[in-house]
Amino acid sequence: MTHLVSNLTLKVWRQNGPADKGKFETHVIESITDEASFLEMLDVLNERLIGENKEAIVFDHDCREGICGTCSLMINGQAHGPQRGSTTCQLHMRSFKDDDTIVIEPWRANAFPIIKDLMVDRAAFDRIVESGGFITSPTGGAPDANLIPVPKPVADAAMDAAACIGCGACVAACPNSAANLFVGAKLTHLNLLPQGQAERYKRAEAMVDTMDEHFGSCTNHGECSAACPKEISLDVIALMNKDYRSAKFKNRKQLSRK
Amino acid sequence: MTMLQDRPTNTKLISKVPDGALVDKWDNFKANAKLVNPSNKRKFKVIVVGTGLAGASAAASLAELGYRVDAFTFHDSPRRAHSIAAQGGINAAKNYQGDGDSVSRLFTDTIKGGDFRSREGNVYRLAQVSVNIIDQMVAQGVPFARDYGGLLDNRSFGGAQVSRTFYARGQTGQQLLLGAYQQLSRQIGLGGVRLFNRCELVDIVVIDGRAAGIVTRDLLTGELASHAAHAVVLATGGYGNAYYLSTNAMNCNVTAAWRAHQRGAYFANPCYTQIHPTCIPQADATQSKLTLMSESLRNDGRVWVPKNFDENRAAHEIPEQDRDYFLERLYPAYGNLAPRDISSRAAKRLVDKGLGVGPLKNGVYLDFAEAIGRLGRPVVEERYGNLFEMYERIAGENPYDQPMRIYPATHYTMGGLWVDYELQTTIPGLYAAGEANFSDHGTNRLGASALMQGLADGYFVLPYTISNGLAPLLNKTVPGTDHPEFKRVETEAKVRFQGYLNVRGTRSPDYFHRELGKLIWDYCGMERDRNGLERALTEIPALYSEFKKDLRVTGTGEGINQTLEKAGRVDDFFQLGTLMCKDALTREESAGGHFRVEYQTEEGEAVRDDENFCHVAAWEWTGDENNATRHEEQLSFETVQLATRSYK
Amino acid sequence: MSTSTPTRQPVTATAVGTRKRRPLLLDLYSTAVGKKYAMAISGIAMMGFVMFHMLGNTKMYLGAAELDGYAEFLKKLLYPLAPKESVLWILRVSLLGMLALHLHAAWSLTVLNRHARPVRYQSARDYQEASLASRSMRLSGIVVVMFMVWHLLDLTFGVVNTIGTDGVYVRSEVYANVVRSFDRWPVALFYVVANLLLGLHLAHGAWSIFQSLGWNNPRFNAWRVAFARGFAAIVVIGNISFPIAVTVGIVSV
């Protein structure tokens, strides 16, 4: 049943563009139903701001059901807030108590520059995928889908990794701003499948090298996996490390064979 | 079967379905299509707007062929398109299960499911290429569910009699989109596609009757820019958000299709919208979107409402004799598995009467107590565990102890830009693909067929038809962005956006969107009738003029301004909403997703009027949103016999 | 604010072979993942060292002759096949090399990570998994190095050791040197603290190596953390038993 959560103090990061210094702005939400989602709470605040002739708080969001990976937000020091295995858009106000203070910050990483307020640019992820996060299979040339059986455990493990929504919480939560979980997940997805074998090592080398241009390094803290809305396992990072090492050797061999 | 040859046919509405037997049409088309020599392909630029399943697959395939492609999306990354949210699966006539499926069966099911309001030729082609889609996606690494032998698994979906649905857990749309996105990314990396992200199409430029390019607004800087091309593809998704509350993502909108409409593309069947029966009901006034729960829940859940209007006991305290299992009562043959539209309307009638459940009395119960008793909790948990969890996260109630509350919600729009067999709109050079076109689903889309159609359009249809359209343009100059028309359209867009900022009224765009959505939902939702639609046609324009006078957009036109973006989208929804109601009013029959109260049997079944309405309604813009002109494309059925849909 | 502006330009190359080719190992080491390989391998070498160092030192419980003899034995590794002390020197130099590598990698990764987030979070973080150990790797490492320097000055070079019975520091009197060193309580305390930090370092590090080297197998994954903690515990307990033994007089001259 519906309850009201009252007297919430929001400290929201406002930053007018990438060059601005930015600061926290305090707003008090007198009361809101606990059925509201976190983003709906921000919607309400934004309507109020517009009513006061002020600019609405800019934040990214789209599907609001935890699959598109558009929403972000560091809420009280946790990426996507206190609820495990979910995104900010799946967080509801029933996770908060009366008189709570809620601090909202954007993702912070050099590779994720702040666009405005709580919105950041995650294009670096796309750059990594463009460098090798695919299986080359031009339209029309595919063999019958059942030609190559894929053992169920392999398909399942690939799916576990493929569940990544590319939200960037891993980078945001990582004390080093490393993207290893994101890259590891994509590599694990594609490198486990028989269809991905031909380019396995090329892919590993290209993606890790591109990752290196943008992100920090992994200390195996495990924060990424804890923040991941899809709870992707650290195992994908180990697999990436292994394939990257093999790639360095194998790709050399292939190159010298040319 | 009635053929209505004597009715006037608009010369623009030539479907261009190739000659020959149904099974040969697509082959005939391909055999006769004009081709562009590989070395000449670089000379052509194609603009693809939208990077969902339809757009990403089209852009990647066209770039692989060698065309220069510019892809546009208002999202930050192509991977975020709304296609990502599809859960259930994708159909294909693979017949891997050997249970009697075939291309013709998928074809027939789609025609019948669409209540005989789609084009045979297109639908047959869709069924044909569905097979290639699965091959293509598996080759790209989509981790579809597999059985223990390692072969692909299928399930039956939405009441289909064969198991032809391929799925990847509850995330099929995500996995398919990632596949297409990765293929697109490869082309971006190789330089075949230039990607313009966070960049919204705000208008289409037509010069000498041909699509010459588009005008875009960079969402990060507010800058308007022109892009010229030999062909433009719109794969911009559906307009379900006209209802404000829907299962669509927040940013889905009709702007691209609507601009095309205003520039001369006919808009077909706008009133065909699909309602999904099992969504989580609105919880409060702040609600911004609705969440779909898989329809499979109805396999074991029982749907009921209390019999008493003043019922205030908790669900489990209400004794059996005070419950109304209305689907089992009304449709004993199908019970809780009655078709989507039938069960949706039954729920709506009871809720409208005041028998709804939940704090806002806006839902019906979907009860698993009986199933838990019969199967035991572990079995129920295994079948629906993740759905129950999802429900609990959103509704804050545990479905093991308390029945779920569900209510229908807008989910998909069958209407869209009118296209011919080549997916070309009535503006030459402008194509529409995916949910954005009026597509192959008639009045009602079968579950798991939207993903199929989007990928069919992008991968296997557009590459052929666009070549056919481009070949004659070889070595002819097309207008560039220095053409005065581009400047003119850019200025128009600038004035429009400045206009929103200048109103300086008191209400936010969201306020108007909410109010508009309520009107469309009430009058042009699950059930429509003449009175309601006529009322809507006065109330919507009234609200629209208030919008023009009382809108408030804070901030400026430079830099990112989500309020301003929203204002533009709501503006277009107003005009579309009017057209939806008009279309619903003029279609005096009930069929699939379009249910006119006046046209039903005693059992509440839709009554089609094949005599007068076996056609596509295609609307032409006249410069005034209240006075669009209706044209008709007659539909003829050569293979499937027109028959009344029956679920008894 | 030093963040870069939003980029929209795609990468230009998709295939391998565009980077400048360097010798294989340098190439590997030039990336963060490669540096972690270096850290893990050097870490393993040093883990081997601390474990054997600790085990060897337990000989002090058998008395002065055993321990001094053990020191002599180390000098004569592979003797007479190899000249006296030569193997020991090879070991010493490689260990120093490993340490240098470990330090260089730690340093450059730290710099990389600082660059990766030039503007810190402006509110407090609420960590979920990162442990005291994982977050204090740099601190614990530095203290361990400082300790090692002291340790060498103290027991190897005798620079800071108290003078022996006859007024001169005699390097081969290993047993006596140890006891005299630990008889000073601040030294014993430093020794204990440094070893606890070493334990902390290893409690995370000895788990981390599996990830860094890509040694991942569902069958033994559950054991990785236990291994790390066990390893760290054995080394720490062994090591700190020495000053305690001296302080309470179990081991004395």
Ligand SMILES: Cc1cc2nc3c(=O)[nH]c(=O)nc-3n(C[C@H](O)[C@H](O)[C@H](O)COP(=O)(O)OP(=O)(O)OC[C@H]3O[C@@H](n4cnc5c(N)ncnc54)[C@H](O)[C@@H]3O)c2cc1C
């Ligand atoms: C909750 C849910 C579940 C579903 N489940 C299923 C299912 O199980 N099976 C099934 O077959 N179908 C399902 N559907 C339907 C299906 O997902 C969609 O119909 C389909 O994905 C639409 O794909 P699309 O490529 O046409 O458009 P979209 O994926 O919506 O992509 C639209 C693209 O256009 C871009 N765009 C739009 N306007 C502009 C503009 N003005 N300027 C620039 N870019 C623009 C967007 O950025 C986006 O990239 C489901 C739908 C919903 C809502």
Ligand code: HEM
């Ligand atoms: C001398 C000073 C030392 C410093 C400054 C230091 C620093 C570090 C740092 C910062 C890390 C984490 C690197 C990262 O993951 O980002 C690390 C890891 C590690 N250290 Fe040290 N360290 C030192 C000494 C040692 C010693 C003496 C040992 C062994 C006895 C050791 C064993 C390890 C191991 C096993 C790891 C894990 C490597 C991995 O993550 O794969 N370190 N060290």
Ligand code: FES
């Ligand atoms: S808005 Fe899509 S994941 Fe949150």
